[in-house]
Amino acid sequence: MSNNYFNTLPLREQLEQLGKCRFMSIDEFSDGVEALKGKKMVVIGCGAQGLAQGMNLRDSGCDVSYALREAAIAEKRQSWKNASENGFVVGTYEELIPTADVVLNLTPDKQHTSVVNAIMPLMKQGACLSYSHGFNIVEEGMKIREDLTVIMVAPKCPGSEVRNEYVRGFGVPTLIAVHEDNDPKGEGLALAKAYAAGTGGHKAGVLMSSFIAEVKSDLMGEQTILCGMLQTGSLLCFDKMVEEGIDPGYASKLIQYGWETITEALKYGGVTNMLDRLSNPAKIKAFDLSEELKQIMRPLYNKHQDDIIDGTFSRTMMEDWANDDKNLLGWRAETAETAFEKTPAGDVEISEQEYFDNGILMVAMVKAGVELAFETMTAAGIIADSAYYESLHETPLIANTIARKKLYEMNATISDTAEYGCYLYNHACLPLLADFMKDIKTDVIGKGLDLEDTGVDNARLIEVNTALRSHPVEAIGAVLRGHMADMKKIV
Amino acid sequence: MNIRLDNLTVNFDDRFQLDQINWQLDDTQHWVITGANGSGKSALAAVLAGAGDNLSGTIEGLPARVGLVSFEAQAELIERERKKDDADIMDVISEGTPVHEILSEGGRNPALVSQLVEMFKLESLLNRSFRKLSTGESRKVILIRALASEPELLVLDEPFDGLDAHTLEMLQQYLATLVETVPMVLVLNRFDEFPDFVTHIAYVDHGRLAYQIDRNDKRAYNELYQLLHLKTTDLEVPAADPETAIPRLDPAQPLVKLNSINITYDGHRIIDSLDWTIERNQHWQLSGPNGSGKTGLLSLITGDHPQCYVNDIFVFGFQRGKGESIWQIKQFIGYVSTALQWEYKVGTGLRNVIISGFYDSIGLYTKATDRQKKIADEWLALLGMSDRADTPFNKLSYGDQRLLLIARAMVKHPPLLILDEPCLGLDDMNRQLVLALIEKICAASETSVLYVNHHAEDKIKGIENYLKLEKREPAAS
Numbered sequence: 001m002s003n004n005y006f007n008t009l010p011l012r013e014q015l016e017q018l019g020k021c022r023f024m025s026i027d028e029f030s031d032g033v034e035a036l037k038g039k040k041m042v043v044i045g046c047g048a049q050g051l052a053q054g055m056n057l058r059d060s061g062c063d064v065s066y067a068l069r070e071a072a073i074a075e076k077r078q079s080w081k082n083a084s085e086n087g088f089v090v091g092t093y094e095e096l097i098p099t100a101d102v103v104l105n106l107t108p109d110k111q112h113t114s115v116v117n118a119i120m121p122l123m124k125q126g127a128c129l130s131y132s133h134g135f136n137i138v139e140e141g142m143k144i145r146e147d148l149t150v151i152m153v154a155p156k157c158p159g160s161e162v163r164n165e166y167v168r169g170f171g172v173p174t175l176i177a178v179h180e181d182n183d184p185k186g187e188g189l190a191l192a193k194a195y196a197a198g199t200g201g202h203k204a205g206v207l208m209s210s211f212i213a214e215v216k217s218d219l220m221g222e223q224t225i226l227c228g229m230l231q232t233g234s235l236l237c238f239d240k241m242v243e244e245g246i247d248p249g250y251a252s253k254l255i256q257y258g259w260e261t262i263t264e265a266l267k268y269g270g271v272t273n274m275l276d277r278l279s280n281p282a283k284i285k286a287f288d289l290s291e292e293l294k295q296i297m298r299p300l301y302n303k304h305q306d307d308i309i310d311g312t313f314s315r316t317m318m319e320d321w322a323n324d325d326k327n328l329l330g331w332r333a334e335t336a337e338t339a340f341e342k343t344p345a346g347d348v349e350i351s352e353q354e355y356f357d358n359g360i361l362m363v364a365m366v367k368a369g370v371e372l373a374f375e376t377m378t379a380a381g382i383i384a385d386s387a388y389y390e391s392l393h394e395t396p397l398i399a400n401t402i403a404r405k406k407l408y409e410m411n412a413t414i415s416d417t418a419e420y421g422c423y424l425y426n427h428a429c430l431p432l433l434a435d436f437m438k439d440i441k442t443d444v445i446g447k448g449l450d451l452e453d454t455g456v457d458n459a460r461l462i463e464v465n466t467a468l469r470s471h472p473v474e475a476i477g478a479v480l481r482g483h484m485a486d487m488k489k490i491v
Numbered sequence: 492m493n494i495r496l497d498n499l500t501v502n503f504d505d506r507f508q509l510d511q512i513n514w515q516l517d518d519t520q521h522w523v524i525t526g527a528n529g530s531g532k533s534a535l536a537a538v539l540a541g542a543g544d545n546l547s548g549t550i551e552g553l554p555a556r557v558g559l560v561s562f563e564a565q566a567e568l569i570e571r572e573r574k575k576d577d578a579d580i581m582d583v584i585s586e587g588t589p590v591h592e593i594l595s596e597g598g599r600n601p602a603l604v605s606q607l608v609e610m611f612k613l614e615s616l617l618n619r620s621f622r623k624l625s626t627g628e629s630r631k632v633i634l635i636r637a638l639a640s641e642p643e644l645l646v647l648d649e650p651f652d653g654l655d656a657h658t659l660e661m662l663q664q665y666l667a668t669l670v671e672t673v674p675m676v677l678v679l680n681r682f683d684e685f686p687d688f689v690t691h692i693a694y695v696d697h698g699r700l701a702y703q704i705d706r707n708d709k710r711a712y713n714e715l716y717q718l719l720h721l722k723t724t725d726l727e728v729p730a731a732d733p734e735t736a737i738p739r740l741d742p743a744q745p746l747v748k749l750n751s752i753n754i755t756y757d758g759h760r761i762i763d764s765l766d767w768t769i770e771r772n773q774h775w776q777l778s779g780p781n782g783s784g785k786t787g788l789l790s791l792i793t794g795d796h797p798q799c800y801v802n803d804i805f806v807f808g809f810q811r812g813k814g815e816s817i818w819q820i821k822q823f824i825g826y827v828s829t830a831l832q833w834e835y836k837v838g839t840g841l842r843n844v845i846i847s848g849f850y851d852s853i854g855l856y857t858k859a860t861d862r863q864k865k866i867a868d869e870w871l872a873l874l875g876m877s878d879r880a881d882t883p884f885n886k887l888s889y890g891d892q893r894l895l896l897i898a899r900a901m902v903k904h905p906p907l908l909i910l911d912e913p914c915l916g917l918d919d920m921n922r923q924l925v926l927a928l929i930e931k932i933c934a935a936s937e938t939s940v941l942y943v944n945h946h947a948e949d950k951i952k953g954i955e956n957y958l959k960l961e962k963r964e965p966a967a968s
Contacts, residue, residue, distance in 0.1 A: 033816075037814065038814075055797065058800065059794065059816060059817040060816045060817075060818075061814045061815055061816040061819075062814075063814070085756075085757075085797075086797035086798075087797045087798045087799070087800040087801040088797075088800075167795070167853075168834070168852055168853035168854060169818075169847075169850055169851055169852025169853060169854070169856065170852065170853075170854065170856050203856055
């Protein structure tokens with residue numbers, strides 16, 4: 001079994017690595033793909049992410065080919081089709097890896113150990129190995145040959161968007177890192193920057209982070225607020241509405257599209273703006289509910305973060321990997337059987353504002369989840385910038401997946417690590433909120449407040465507004481959204 | 492009064508012909524006839540005053556008294572006066588007919604004549620010979636004659652031309668007082684001169700009555716405004732931006748050279764061993780049925796097709812697949828297609844959409860320079876959209892979006908402009924708009940145009956090279 005790399009480091013270094021995250025200026029990318037010119041890039045894995053990155057890099061003038069397992073080529077599997085129909089040279093590991101100056105490992109996390117073990121002996125002296133996720137290095141403690149440079153370039157979007165944004169002349173926000181134990185020639189950063197530029201990421205904003213910060217914050221975000229909270233919230237809100245006599249079709253639609261609608265407001269103006277979309281009495285109600293939720297769920301968020309930091313989470317998940325994904329697949333099947341999943345969205349018109357007005361509890365859940373994830377991450381030594389991206393920033397992406405695919409497909413779409421964590425969270429959170437849900441009525445989920453008079457107490461409103469606006473996730477959010485706006489919404 | 496023209500074809504001394512006009516006017520309507528120079532708008536107006544020889548079709552309901560003001564009517568009167576001058580043969584100095592006589596001809600209402608003389612401030616000229624009046628003065632006389640004839644229909648061909656601001660305002664106000672009693676047909680070239688009382692617009696193009704529009708139909712009204720603007724504006728296609736100039740190409744090399752090109756999907760070959768060279772300053776038309784590979788072929792040139800890396804393609808000085816980036820290729824190409832329009836789903840303002848053409852991006856991700864903004868504004872002026880510079884692109888009509896994307900494609904003056912079915916999905920008026928813009932571009936720049944279309948009638952002047960693709964049926968398996 002593997003050795004957790006993070007746990008081998010002294011606390012001082014752990015903290016230093018967790019605290020790495022810097023928004024880079026576009027001026028730092030003025031060399032473009034120069035550092036990769038004349039170098040041979042070989043991609044391993046040709047799923048959506050692998051294909052998108054390879055196409056972008058090639059269109060930026062890089063020399064890209066694909067190495068696949070012999071079986072994938074012989075059986076003309078989808079990965080082989082993806083690469084060869086798009087005009088790429090495709091070959092086996094043995095054929096292509098020895099020629100590569102940069103190897104891009106874009107296989108799923110679960111395969112990293114076997115893939116890296118297979119290619120490492122084939123790699124040429126002094127070449128570069130690149131990851132899009134640091135799990136293999138940080139959690140599995142994979143040791144990479146000392147002469148090899150190890151970097152990470154992680155576009156923070158699904159593969160289809162990585163490609164589409166590039167074609168538009170833009171890119172997607174991207175995280176880069178250099179594994180300091182493997183930077184023998186000191187060229188890791190230059191390669192990572194050129195790679196990010198080749199995928200167009202530099203136009204949308206690049207974060208300079210570390211393998212450790214990326215893994216520990218990414219795992220935390222995805223299993224709590226991003227996937228876990230939205231899954232748990234969906235199930236609880238749906239069952240409650242049906243129990244209270246709301247039409248199941250309406251309830252299903254309110255949830256399926258509601259997360260996307262309310263987190264769109266979150267994306268533009270943070271938690272503050274999301275709550276500002278509510279009437280004053282509804283805002284105060286959502287605030288109170290979220291305070292209650294935060295109190296109930298805080299121990300759970302702490303446990304998730306603790307398990308991630310000390311490696312308990314990755315160890316149990318890898319045990320399940322070794323056990324043919326028994327837990328994962330069982331939980332996935334259970335998700336398919338939930339009432340929410342089985343009730344299609346009704347053919348009813350719901351206006352944009354109605355999603356807020358009738359989804360006060362959902363707003364409260366998003367607020368509680370975002371703030372708790374952010375608070376827990378920063379308390380564990382993760383810098384606010386990383387914590388923001390891995391909580392608030394990515395929530396709308398998952399909400400969008402639920403809008404398109406509901407829960408089962410959402411889980412099948414996200415990474416295995418995210419899905420496993422999501423189920424862990426969901427199983428712990430459902431019973432945790434059982435009592436809380438008993439007091440919930442349709443005024444906060446399904447029908448909206450039924451008030452003749454929307455007046456509120458001045459002092460209370462000021463108190464709520466101040467609390468919303470002074471939360472630390474709002475401060476860093478304003479700064480980072482500002483950077484992003486400079487780059488993106490010149491439009 | 493109800494005038495009705497059915498399939499009317501009228502000849503004017505073999506100089507001009509109006510073809511198959513179908514038109515109805517009743518006495519509650521006030522029309523403007525408009526169109527480009529030489530389109531036949533004056534001829535159509537003159538038909539209402541009985542001019543021309545009817546070759547076929549019918550015209551019914553013309554009133555007996557039509558008050559006509561036009562350059563032709565003015566010229567006719569001047570000519571008549573000139574003929575009266577017998578000085579050359581009689582050896583007497585002819586004074587010609589004084590203005591007051593011209594005005595009282597035909598038993599016009601003397602009180603009304605005096606009132607109008609006062610309004611047009613012609614009192615001091617009443618005894619002057621008509622022949623000795625300036626053009627503007629004689630125009631006023633003609634106007635008074637027409638207005639004082641107590642007409643059942645007023646036909647005013649460019650009545651505001653050559654009038655000073657004061658007179659113009661007076662005349663417009665006076666006409667407004669007549670709307671309840673006299674139906675009017677005005678020939679006007681500028682939308683900003685259309686009086687408020689006008690209820691309908693007739694657009695004449697090449698001797699045909701192309702469009703009849705109810706003024707309350709805002710959309711059609713705006714489209715017509717743009718069409719007239721594009722057909723009549725003196726504005727030129729704006730120049731390129733010297734600061735972001737496209738690198739110079741070797742004039743000896745072709746723009747595009749495709750060698751034995753293949754495109755294959757799922758084992759089926761869509762394009763088979765095709766050679767194609769586009770030299771500088773050549774215009775091409777590419778045609779072929781759906782599925783014949785037109786768009787695939789184009790995207791090999793633009794670099795959007797992944798199989799451009801497995802074909803022998805030379806474009807703008809680059810042999811593809813040798814480490815160039817697609818942005819190096821795209822800078823030489825302006826591109827417009829329906830697919831691009833579908834992709835271009837942004838809430839960006841119109842000015843930014845045009846500027847995005849400098850960067851070949853969908854949306855704008857770079858701060859624009861002042862010069863780029865100025866060029867974009869010049870394009871908006873050319874398109875007649877100056878007042879909409881900050882309107883979100885996705886709020887535009889489909890046809891306007893297309894016009895704007897053509898401007899976006901041309902803003903950098905690319906060596907190659909690819910128009911992939913630029914009229915697809917457009918109604919006739921928008922089609923006219925697009926073609927008018929393309930013709931303006933072709934006439935004014937050194938860009939080679941590569942035009943892809945289905946509609947044989949959408950011809951563009953100056954295209955002399957043709958490539959026709961055939962659909963390849965899948966080989967039997």
